[in-house]
Amino acid sequence: MTKRTLTLSLVAALAAAGLVAALAPITGYAETSGGGALKAVSEFSSIADAKERSKAIFAEASRVLTHPRCINCHPATRSPTQGEDMHPHVPLMIAADSSMGPAGLACSSCHGAENRGIVGSRLKSIPGNAHWQLAPESMAWQGLTVGEICRQVKDTERNGNRSHADLVKHMGEDHLVGWAWHPGEGRSAPPGSQPELAALIAAWVHTGAECPD
Amino acid sequence: MSIFDRANLALSRRQLLIGASLTGAGLVIGLRPQPSAAATEPFAPNAFIRIPLEGKIAFIMPSVEMGQGIYTAVAMMLAEELEVGLDQVVLEHAPADPKQYANPLLGDQITGGSLAIRGIYEQMRKAGATARIMLVSAAATDWGISPDACKAEAGHVIETGGSRRAAYGSLIAAAASQAVPQEVPLKAASSYRVIGKPVRRLDSPEKVNGTAKFGIDARPQGVSYAAIAICPHFNGKLRAVDEAPAMAVKGVAQVVRIDEALAVVANNTGAARKGLAALSIEWDPGPSATVSQAELERRMDAAIDGEALRHINEGDVAKAEAEHGPVHEFIYRMPILTHSTMEPMNCTVHVRPDSCEVWVGTQVMGRARQVAADVTGLPVEKVVVHNHLLGGGFGRRLDVDGVILATKIAKQVAGPVKVTWSREEDIRHDCYRYLNYSKVTATLGPDGMPVSWRHRVIGPSVMARWLPAFTKDGIDLDQMAGAESPYQIPNRYTDFARHEAPDGMLTGNWRGVGATRNIPPIEGAIDELANAAGIDPLDYRRRLLQHKPRLLAVLNLVAEKASWSTALPEGKGRGIALTEDFGSFAATIAEVSIGEDGRFRTERIVCAIDCGQVINPDTVEAQIQSGVVYGLSAALYGRITVENGAVVEGNFDDSPVLRIHETPPIEVHIVPSTEAPGGIGELGTPGVAPALLNAIHAATGKRLRTLPIDQTDLRRV
Amino acid sequence: MPYNLTVNGKNYAVDVDGDIPLLWVLRDTIGLTGTKFGCGIAMCGACTVHVDGQAVRSCVTPVVDAAAKQITTIEAIGDTPEGKRVQQAWLDIDVVQCGYCQSGQIMSAAALLAANPKPSDDDIDAVMAGNICRCGTYPRIRAAIKLAAQG
Incomplete structure (x- = not known):
């Protein structure tokens, strides 16, 4: 895994959003994924209306948020889904109060601090991260429209009381979010990279954090 | 001819002792009694009961235990007529010996078809009763009274209405010289003391504390561990492989090729599995390669x-x-459908120039021994099969394909080798x-x-x-x-x-x-x-x-x-x-x-x-x-x-x-x-x-x- | 390089690659065969052991992750109060059939009771759904956990 400081384009975007001071020094996982590209912020400059541009930028960022690597752990119920087809987690898992599974069958019963290779199985690896856990109940994304996800993301009542700046930092820096771009053998990654996602979120914030309908 | 026939006794006892001497302590459910210092040979009136001078009575199990509770049931049937408590016995797996241990309904040493108790209900009670009659007769002779004046209870012969009593162990030498009864009356169901009553399983304690030994737990001295890849295509063959990536894995000792499979042998199964996963194996898929669902x-x-x-x-x-x-x-x-027994297929085999030992859990002991003999070319009497508890049977362990594969691999390995199938192999190569x-x-x-x-x-x-x-x-x-x-x-x-x-x-x-x-x-x-x-x-x-x-x-x-x-x-x-x-x-x-x-x-x-x-x-x-x-x-x-x-x-x-x-x-x-x-x-x-x-x-x-x-x-x- | 493992209070130096699953080190290298192999991908729970008191699937736990931690297996779970109660309840209810999965079932149940002394049916499901039993001892597993929870 290679790790490098944020690309110039992101720094530029953050500067434009007036967020550099809040975020620096920020690092992210720049490893790209085979999940395809994310549009750069600049590609939205042709949308004259700032409000519409903001919506379009969030819609682009939502390609990451709704990717199985992300949304599998933002389920509608308190049980995660699994795999590219987002089937219910096998075995049955529930979040419990900790969001880390019940004692006796915690997430960490199987998921380690890193991805773990397994041999002989089509699964290839058990994904892992030091902070492996289910998103809080308020952040249930499955079954929501992109607009509904957007409104949840910026609602401080439901997003862990995160400011817009906190959101950019979270998307760009959080270790568990970053895991999505190196999900282990046998799993696809979302499009783009963590810095590119953070750049989009920053640009979305800068353009007014408007939500698609 | 009944196995209770007197002419058969000497043979059965000798075979039993051969089996016991070869099987060792690993085959015992519970603790095998230590041989007494006295030279008295245990009393073994048939292939199912062995009464030593001191210590617990051994019951030898003609059917195999795969969860269905047959070991407890066999012990209950034997104990009912032998008049012993279940706390006075230990259970042993039978050796491979279809002549002694065939299920009468199947004509072979097979546990399957829900036939165990149906086949041996009378046989086991008669085995117990025969031993009891001979023990009672021995005591009665010693005491100079009629056997009718004696009764058997909790491992003792007791003089009815008198004060004399003798533990079974003390009677074994005399019992062995008693005539084997030709008529063996059995209790009416109404007077059952054990049968029909709820009894806790005799195999529970060791299955609860981790000491129970399944086939996969066999660890003979010097054992190495193999992971196996069987050609995924029906009737396919191994075509080619570069062994180097497996050999580079720490602990890997050997790559074994046979026609239809490949095994990596290491000093632990984890290393063997890692070595196997490192290989790019070319298979010849054979004529079935195009078959679809x-x-x-x-x-x-x-x-x-x-x-x-x-x-x-x-x-x-x-x-x-x-x-x-x-x-x-x-x-x-x-x-x-697959069987998916919890214990994946496995078999441990040690092939020597003049003999072969197999450690496995199988529903078909005789067949397991036969195929090991066939693969090695040894006479069947040179093959010893150590049976174990089965981690589920459901019919899967009525087939011996796993014994055949393991024996083929073991022929190329020095010392005993345990071949453990992955779950994937188990599901993809079921019967x-x-x-x-x-x-x-x-x-x-x-x-x-x-x-x-x-x-x-x-x-x-x-x-x-x-x-x-x-x-x-x-x-x-x-x-x-x-x-x-x-x-x-x-x-x-x-x-x-x-x-x-x-x-x-x-x-x-x-x-x-x-x-x-x-x-x-x-x-x-x-x-x-x-x-x-x-x-x-x-x-x-x-x-x-x-x-x-x-x-x-x-x-x-x-x-x-x-x-x-x-x-x-x-x-x-x-x-x-x-x-x-x-x-x-x-x-x-x-x-x-x-x-x-x-x-x-x-x-x-x-x-x-x-x-x-x-x-x-x-x-x-x-x-x-x-x-x-x-x-x-x-x-x-x-x-x-x-x-x-x-x-x-x-x-x-x-x-x-x-x-x-x-x-x-x-x-x-x-x-x-x-x-x-x-x-x-x-x-x-x-x-x-x-x-x-x-x-x-x-x-x-x-x-x-x-x-x-x-x-x-x-x-x- | 050798890893130092503490299993059931005893120390072992094992010379295996760090990514070898703990399961095989326990069973083959150390010789504690009570912990079972069932699937190799953390789907069945037969290989469950406790690492620093937490139930983990040893078939996907690299030995490097267990080094220098307290590992407890079925062979010693009876030394813990929950383990002892669970094993006794397993005997009292006569849970076992083939018995192969039961080491893992008991390790999971002991971890459940250690954290949750009075589990509801849903609590039992949430933890024990990770352990497969092909003999279908589930009704008695549930009964035995409830019995163990009574003290």
Whole structure:
């Protein structure tokens, strides 16, 4: 895994959003994924209306948020889904109060601090991260429209009381979010990279954090 | 000739001692008594009992323990007549010796078909009684009194009304010189002291504290560990491999190639698995490489109306059909199934120039020994098989393909090697329950009751390979088990359309055997006929079972216990299925509910059974529940598919089985009986799928005839 | 390089690659065969052991992750109050059939009771759904956990 400081384009975007001071020094996982590209912020400059541009930028960022690597752990119920087809987690898992599974069958019963290779199985690896856990109940994304996800993301009542700046930092820096771009053998990654996602979120914030309908 | 024949005694004792000396302490359930300092040879009046001077009495188990509780049951039967407490005995696995340990009903040293107790109920009690009579006789001779003035109790001979008593151990030398009784009267069931009473399993303590030894736990001195890759394609071969990546893994010692597989040998199984995963193996897929699931199903469909061999022909079905019409036709389709025992296939083998040792858990001890002899070219008496507890059998360990593979590999390895299959290999190289289809056709009389019944059974003949004695004129008698139905129908016709799996795909016995295959179509069809006649399915069955009092009794009991006559709310339904097989009778009622998402939930399973004389009621309840859970797994999830001449599924992720949160309450009600004991290990399984299908119909109006149950949308039509 | 493992209070130096699953080190290298292999992908729970008191699937736990931690297996779970109660309840209810999965079942149940002394049916499901039993001992597992929870 290679790790490098944020690309110039992101720094530029953050500067434009007036967020550099809040975020620096920020690092992210720049490893790209085979999940395809994310549009750069600049590609939205042709949308004259700032409000519409903001919506379009969030819609682009939502390609990451709704990717199985992300949304599998933002389920509608308190049980995660699994795999590219987002089937219910096998075995049955529930979040419990900790969001880390019940004692006796915690997430960490199987998921380690890193991805773990397994041999002989089509699964290839058990994904892992030091902070492996289910998103809080308020952040249930499955079954929501992109607009509904957007409104949840910026609602401080439901997003862990995160400011817009906190959101950019979270998307760009959080270790568990970053895991999505190196999900282990046998799993696809979302499009783009963590810095590119953070750049989009920053640009979305800068353009007014408007939500698609 | 009876094994209690006096002429046989010396031989049996000698063989037993040979077996004991070779098997060592690893074969003992519990602790093997240490040989006494005295030179007195233990008293072994037959192959099942060995009484030492001091310490516990050894019972040698003719059947193998795979969870069904047979070790406890055998001990109960022996102890009943020997007059010892179960705390006075230890259990030992029998050595491979079909002459001594064949199940009388199978003629071979096989544990399967729910035949253990049926086969040995009398044999075990006689074995116990014979030993007791000789011990009593020894004491009576010593005391100068009649044996009639003595009684046996808790491992002692006691002078009735007197003060003298002698422990069995003190009598062994004298007992061995007593005449073997020719007449061995047995207790009446009414005076049983052990049989029929709930007894805790004798194998529980070691299974609870981790000391129980399964085949996979064998660790002979100097053992190495192998991971195996078998050609994924049926009948395929190993073509080429570069061994270097495996050899570079720490702990890997050797790569072994055989025709159809490759093994990596290391100083631990983890390193062997890692080494195996590092290899890029080229397989020659062979002629079956293009076989797909769609093609196999198409072939089965074509076989439905193809050639078939007549089995049962009662009355005149054609005439009845012509007179009564219309002919109702139901085609039931059942999938390919795996056994998925919790203990994956494994076998440890040590091949020496002049001998071979095998450590395994198998349902077929004699066959395991024979194939090891065949592969090594050694005489069979030079092969010793150490049996172990089985981590599940379900029919999987009725085949010895794993012993053959391990012995082939062991021939190339110095010292003993343990070959452990991955779960993926276990699922992809099973002896499968193959695709089985049934076509049932019936006509109803003016009263709505069936007047004709045809049942065509389409599927492979496992018995042609596995036990040819269970075939007749090309008909697999197990496949036809009960196909004519237990119902009183004047004109019945059954036939067998043999249709085999593709070459190289091994098919075998699966829990419930013929009954699990035939009960779903029979019980589904009878339910459909009741619906067509507008008669309650319970009443319909009752009317057709007036000639079957024991089956009728379990039907009536289950109806009462499941409150059949009480209406259920919308979205819920009950279904019935009956099973008559294994010398036993079972009635199952499933109660299901359909959620708003169209998925169903099994709310409750109620079983009533009559298995004749019960040995251990606690085990009967456990085995029926076990069979029900196994049946639920299959009905809900069991389906193996084939693509490119290989099995697609490979582990519990894509071949799921029932888990605790999906398991409904399972009630078991036993009809008391002193009839001959019947089997229980498979009795609970066959009725589950049809009871569910019938319940789903009751709840939704949807009639499903294909297994596993399609759960995608069961909302009411 | 050798890893130092503490299993059931005893120390072992094992010379295996760090990514070898703990399961095989326990069974083959150390010789504690009570912990079972069932699937190799954390789907069945047969290999469950406790690492620093937490239930983990040893078939997907690299030995490097267990080094220098307290590992407890079925062979010693009876030394803990919950383990002892669970094992006794397993005997009292006569849970076992083939017995192969039961080491893992008991390890999961002991971890459940250690954290949740009075589990509801849903609590039992949430933890025990990770352990497969092909013999279908589930009804008795549930009953035995409830019995063990009574003290």
